[in-house]
Amino acid sequence: MDGSIFPVVTxxxxxxxxxxxxxVIIQYTSSKEQSFIKSAFSRYLSPTVVDRLIENRxxxxxxxxxxxxxxxxxxxxxxxxxxxKTNPQxxxxxxxxxxxxxxxxxxxxxxxxxxxxxDAIMAEFGAPLYFEGHSLAATRAALQMQxxxxxxxKIWKQRGDPEIRAxxxxxxxxxxxxxxxxxxxxxxxxxxxxxxxxxxxxxxxKKYGCNILISESVYTGIVGSGIQTRLLDYIKVxxxxxxxxxxxxxxxxxxxxxxEYFLRFQEAxxxxxxxxxxxxxxxxxxxxxxxxxxxxxxxxxxxxxxxxENPPEADWDGSFEMRDK
Numbered sequence: 158m159d160g161s162i163f164p165v166v167t168x169x170x171x172x173x174x175x176x177x178x179x180x181v182i183i184q185y186t187s188s189k190e191q192s193f194i195k196s197a198f199s200r201y202l203s204p205t206v207v208d209r210l211i212e213n214r215x216x217x218x219x220x221x222x223x224x225x226x227x228x229x230x231x232x233x234x235x236x237x238x239x240x241x242k243t244n245p246q247x248x249x250x251x252x253x254x255x256x257x258x259x260x261x262x263x264x265x266x267x268x269x270x271x272x273x274x275x276d277a278i279m280a281e282f283g284a285p286l287y288f289e290g291h292s293l294a295a296t297r298a299a300l301q302m303q304x305x306x307x308x309x310x311k312i313w314k315q316r317g318d319p320e321i322r323a324x325x326x327x328x329x330x331x332x333x334x335x336x337x338x339x340x341x342x343x344x345x346x347x348x349x350x351x352x353x354x355x356x357x358x359x360x361x362x363k364k365y366g367c368n369i370l371i372s373e374s375v376y377t378g379i380v381g382s383g384i385q386t387r388l389l390d391y392i393k394v395x396x397x398x399x400x401x402x403x404x405x406x407x408x409x410x411x412x413x414x415x416x417e418y419f420l421r422f423q424e425a426x427x428x429x430x431x432x433x434x435x436x437x438x439x440x441x442x443x444x445x446x447x448x449x450x451x452x453x454x455x456x457x458x459x460x461x462x463x464x465x466e467n468p469p470e471a472d473w474d475g476s477f478e479m480r481d482k
Contacts (some may be wrong), residue, residue, distance in 0.1 A: 169327035206246055219339055221335035226283030227295040227327060227375060228347065228355035229268060231302065233258065233276040234322045234363065243319060252276065258305050259323070266298040267291070271346050277359075282349055284334050292329045292378030296406055299325040299369045300384070303408060322368065326359030328352075329374040350397075352437045358403060361479055365389055366452035369406040376404045385412040388426065389453060395476040400476035418447035422454065430475040 211218050214401060233239065233255075240248055255277070260270055266290060271279040282298075283291035302323055310320045330351030337346050362370040367389065371379075376386060386404045393400045412419065425440030438461045444454040460477065 163477045165196075170416070175468050220319075221333045221337075223331055224284065224287065224334050226281050226287070226334070226347070227291045227329040227333050227378075228332065228352050229263070229278070229280040229282060229298070230326045231323045232359055234324050236276040239319045239321070247318065247462040251313065255309065255321055258309065259302055260414045262305060263300045267299070268295065268298055271406050272344065280418045281332075281334075284347065285345065290378070292327070292375045293357070293382055293384075295327050296369075296375065296379050296382075296384060299327060299406065300408060310472065312431055316394050322423065323360040323366075324359055325369045326362065327369070327373075327375045328355035328358060329373040329378055330372075336404070352396070354394060354401070357397075361392065361394065361403065363434055364452065364456060364479075365405065367405040367407075370407055371404050373402040373404070374429070376402070379406075385409055386425065391430075391476045393473070395479050400474065415448050418444055418451070423449060425454070425457065429457060429461070432469070432473075435466050437461060 163316050243251070256273065259278060263270060263278070266282070268280045268282045269284050271281055273279075280295075282295040284344070288294075302325065306321055306323055313320065328351055330349070331349050332347040334348040335345065337344055337348065358370045358372060362368065370389070371386075385407050387407075389403050389405045391400050391402050421440055422444050425437050425444060428434075428437035428440060438458060441454040441457045441461070443457075447450050448454070
């Protein structure tokens with residue numbers, strides 16, 4: 158009888174020990190995976206999003222996957238001039254303060270910092286975890302950045318630092334999202350035409366003197382939100398053959414200040430697309446009086462003068478080809 162009980166007890170004890178060992182291994186593996194996710198994404202995402210990643214790990218695809226999201230590019234206007242007039246220590250301090258505030262705004266709106274490129278910031282909204290309304294979140298972040306720059310400039314002015322103004326380009330579209338690079342070094346990032354367009358829109362903003370330039374796909378995502386926008390142009394960015402409508406996003410105070418200008422500009426744009434170039438030119442000239450030195454109106458006046466001598470083809474679709482990046 159003793160001989161039959163002892164093996165059973167021993168077997169149960171071994172099973173229990175194996176269970177404990179397996180439980181420890183699972184917990185260790187889970188803890189290690191959580192630590193990896195935190196270390197990999199805590200620099201780019203808000204703590205709330207990192208916690209969601211840990212709870213929903215299937216939402217994190219380490220390979221490449223196609224996804225529709227919003228790409229965000231920002232750059233400091235006139236940074237080369239600023240760097241030439243500022244000593245290195247002062248410039249580094251200024252950039253660190255700027256990046257800290259801008260990064261907080263992006264992550265608080267659900268964005269993921271992709272990388273810093275000199276004075277530029279690249280980010281995505283809708284990654285690594287997808288969420289509805291990513292284009293609206295990105296636009297709100299861009300507006301908040303403008304207001305924060307205003308606040309920072311007041312502080313910097315008092316201590317003798319240069320003023321910083323950020324330009325932003327936004328585009329929503331399909332991209333490839335995942336780990337890109339070599340076996341030794343890789344980034345969790347995005348690639349695709351939609352990324353290139355966002356970058357081109359940021360650069361194009363300088364031609365029109367606007368701080369936030371968005372594509373039609375972003376515009377569609379923010380219609381009805383109450384955010385002030387205006388159709389600005391119909392362009393083919395460098396390297397692309399398909400034209401896109403671009404819109405300026407602006408703060409309410411700015412829109413109210415120049416309301417009459419925006420109304421006249423829309424009238425001028427309608428005449429321009431209808432090939433009524435003489436009337437369009439007159440209206441754009443009025444725009445330069447309502448908003449002295451307006452780069453957008455001046456740009457269209459230049460085009461109209463060119464069309465006076467070189468009329469567009471019969472199949473002209475109203476688009477303008479951007480020759481600069």
